[in-house]
Amino acid sequence: IEYKEKESPSIWFTMEGDGITAVVWTTTPWTIISNVALAFHPDYEYVVVKVKDKNYVLARELLEKNANLLGWENFEVKELLKGTEFEGREFRHPFIDRISRGILADFVTLEEGTGIVHIAPGHGKEDFEVGREYDLPVISPVDERGRFTREAPGFEGLTTDEASRKVVEILKEKKSLLREDKIVHQYPHCWRCKHHLIFRATEQWFLSIDHRELRKKALSEIDKVKWIPPESKNRIYASVEERPEWCLSRQRVWGLPIPAFYCKNCKKAVLDPAVIRRVGEIFLEHGSDIWYERDASFFLPPDYTCPHCGGKEFEKENDILDVWFDSGVSSLVVLRDEEWPSHVYLEGPDQHRGWFNSSLMVSCAIREKAPYRVVITHGWVLDEQGRAMHKALGNVISPLEVIGKYGADLVRLWVGSSDYTQDVRLGPQILERLVDAYRKIRNTYRFMLGNLYDFTPEDALPSNELLPVDRYILSVFQVVKEKIKDFYEKYTFHRVYHTYMDFVIKYLSSFYLDILKDRLYTYGKTSKERRSAQTVLHEVLSEMLIIFSPVLSFTTEEAWSYLPGRKTESVFYNDFPPVKKELVDEKLMKEFEHILSVREDVLLLLEKGRREKIIGNSLEAKVIMENKDEVLEKYRDYLPEIFIVSQVEFGPAEGEVILEGEHGKYALKKADGNKCERCWVYSPTVGEDPQYPSLCSKCREVIRRGDYG
Ligand SMILES: [Zn+2]
Ligand SMILES: [Zn+2]
Ligand SMILES: [Zn+2]
Incomplete structure (x- = not known):
């Protein structure tokens, strides 16, 4: 559904009550045909105003506005009444022999109209719901083509627009029309074909959410599941708590059929577990499309009779199941019994009303248990500026493009590095x-x-x-x-x-x-x-x-x-490699933490030596440290390697390059000895051996043993 502007009629009409006349405003005159009630707000005040010989009723706050619109020049406020006083009062339908009951509804507003709302439970969701509260009849004499049926004598075959014009004519005739106008307002349209929508109540299959305390069960199961992030638990909780009955049927030409039958004799629906299982067996063998290929007798056991009337002839249900039901049973279909419930469900936040929800309801109904142990809700992918990606904005990044340019692992790295509990940016x-x-x-x-x-x-x-x-x-x-x-x-x-x-x-x-x-x-x-x-x-x-x-x-x-x-x-x-506790050496790690911290000082010292052109490569350096603590002493033989210098000595830090570091004072000097041409380390041992005059003692040993290459 999308909302866009539409021009509609805008009419004020009246309904006669006991000594009073209700003033009602509507933009869908055709729905008056199905009117069964007038709704008042329980907290508003209503006035009875005398205009000529009529005692009109409307909300006090809207009196002035309506008096102007309706051209009431001389009027007299006779009485002030609370909205609650209209509950149960009877009004006469303006042109059909029918009583319209006074009821109370919170959705009545003072924004438009008269504060009295005409109620047709067959043509609107709120009307339908308040109608259920008051047990009002649901009259919906419009067929799927949007034309009136025989149930609306005098209107049969008319479109809703044609019916609206006729209703206005009749109201005029009956002197029930106070004003006729046009209005341009936001009205629901079909997102696909852009036609405006009409609401009509139809018979549907439902999953009763409170049957056998299903809702209560589902809510208690929510507590046993781990929700990531934790706030997502509130979302699913709220959406289960307030979800209406689940309408399972859809009027589409193809989908998973609802395996129900209708008795041709008594017209009642037949929903028999044994028959449903039988249909299931047939689907297993032939696929569910066979529902559309064969007639009812193919699916029913031989000599099957209607449990209501004993009739022998049946028709198939044409409606299909809501696709959310299909996805809701996925855990039962995909997982073997011993694997169920699933470990984790992962989806976006819209699934608290969708898949997370439908799966929970189906599983709780069938197995009295949530179908998952963990549910992870991830955020949306936004562009670099934090805007949603839209074709029109030109900011859509296609994963395939990124994969083409950088490789699939980069996309994986981006996903892995993102905190998916928030909306995630990509650019x-x-x-x-x-x-x-x-x-x-x-x-x-x-x-x-x-x-x-x-x-x-x-x-x-x-x-x-x-x-x-x-x-x-x-x-x-x-x-x-x-x-x-x-x-x-x-x-x-x-x-x-x-x-x-x-x-x-x-x-x-x-x-x-x-x-x-x-x-x-x-x-x-x-x-x-x-x-x-x-x-x-x-x-x-x-x-x-x-x-x-x-x-x-x-x-x-x-x-x-x-x-x-x-x-x-x-x-x-x-498998994930085990953590080898025996290799964890706390003391050693503490010692090296210290050495690495000293190394930070030494790196600064080397940087200084390079700036002052004393050294180029760090191996040209000898480091002299004043701080000769226990740890440094213990690992002194390893310090040249750790600092990547040729020599490290303890002693007074004197010379050209001095650094006052975090762990004491340091001096940098040119390393002793000559550079070994093999390892580049400076050492007094270079030149000791006439056979290898340019090698240090370590390298000579390697060469002699041939342990290289
Ligand atoms: Zn459409
Ligand atoms: Zn029957
Ligand atoms: Zn060497």
Whole structure:
């Protein structure tokens, strides 16, 4: 339904009551044919005004406005009445022999009209609902072509517009018409063919929401489900609490048929569980389209008789089921009994009235249980400025376009990195930022794989033989895994992404992988130092790929195919890797936290040395630290590697380049000795050996043993 402007008649007419005359306004004169009541607002005041020989009734607040419109010059207010006093009073229909009852309704307003609303339950939702409250008859003598039927004598065959004109003529004749005008107002139209709509009450199949306390059951089941985000629980709760009866039938030419029959003799509907099961069997064999190919007798058991009258001839129901019913039974159809209820339902916020709701009602009706354990509601996708995407605005981003340009994994990364509980933005700048993140991850995988070319899991060292910094990374990784596992379990995927990225950038890319280069490239190929690094690279990478495979599915699968000694053919054939508590070393992590903090100081010192042209490459430097604490002392042999310098000494910080850091004072000097041409580290050992005058002692050893290349 869409609303747009329409020109309609606008008429004031009267209905005679006991000594009073109600003044009523309407823009749909044809509905007066089906009038059965007049609605008054219980809280408004109404006046009885004498104009000539009539005692007109209307809302007090609208008296002046209507007096002008109706040209009442001399009138006298005779009485003031509360709206409630009209409940149960009787009025006479202006041209049909029918009583129109006075009723009360909150939807009566003072915005337009007279404060008295003509009620035709056959032609409007509010009218229908208030009609049910007052048990009013539903008169709806209009057929599906929009023409009046025999039930409206004198109007038969007329369209609603034609009937409106005729009603106005009759009202004039009966002296019931006070004013005739036209109005341009917002009126519901068909969104597809743009015709204006009329409302008519028809017979439909319903699922009774309160039958056997279904609504109560559904509401109590809502409490047992985990709703993400938590606020979404209020939405589903409200929509179940206030949902009207579920109209299950639709008048469409094709769909899933409603397996009901009508007795040709007594015209009553036959809805028999045994027959429905039989129809189900037939559908299972032939598909449901057979409903449209065969007649009723094909579906009914032989010699079936009407349970109401014993009749033997039947017609099929032509209506189909609401598609929300089709989707509502999906959990029962898709899941085997032992898999039911489903783990999680995931959809947009509109589904609180749609799929989440219909699934809940059907499951509670049939199995007395919600069909899901977790329901996740995601936001909408907006453009970069936070506007909804519209063709007219030209801001629509097609996933296929993004995939074509950046690859499917970038779209996956965008989804994984977004907090979907909110509306999510998408645009070129956001994608560019993600491209950077994606490259970072991909390059990290490449670097790690590139340094595992000569490694097989048999080369791995036991964890107690690993170098401290390698054990440290392995320990941090266990903590990261534990967090990520928890975030996955809570469906907070953007936290998975941020934790993963943080590990990639902070721990791997800007620290660990950087300091490993010397060890990986210049130490003996089979040396303990290099194998220690490779052991950690292999273990961390293989688990990193598994952990992130739900997000970067293509990239992780590709990297996995190059992983030496992989245990499964595909990365997806793995469970989430267990957190190895025995590798978590709190003390070591504390110590390295400190060392990394000192490293920040040293990086500033090196930067200063570079600015002052004392050094170029950091390996040209010797760092002298005044702070000689226990931890630094303990790991002093590893500090040159961690700082990527040639030498680290403890002592008074004096010289050209001085830094007052967070952890004390530092000095930078040119490194002692000469540069080894193989590893670029400066060392007094370079030149000691006439056979290899340009190599350091470490490199000479590697060359001598042939442990390289
Ligand atoms: Zn239409
Ligand atoms: Zn019958
Ligand atoms: Zn060397």
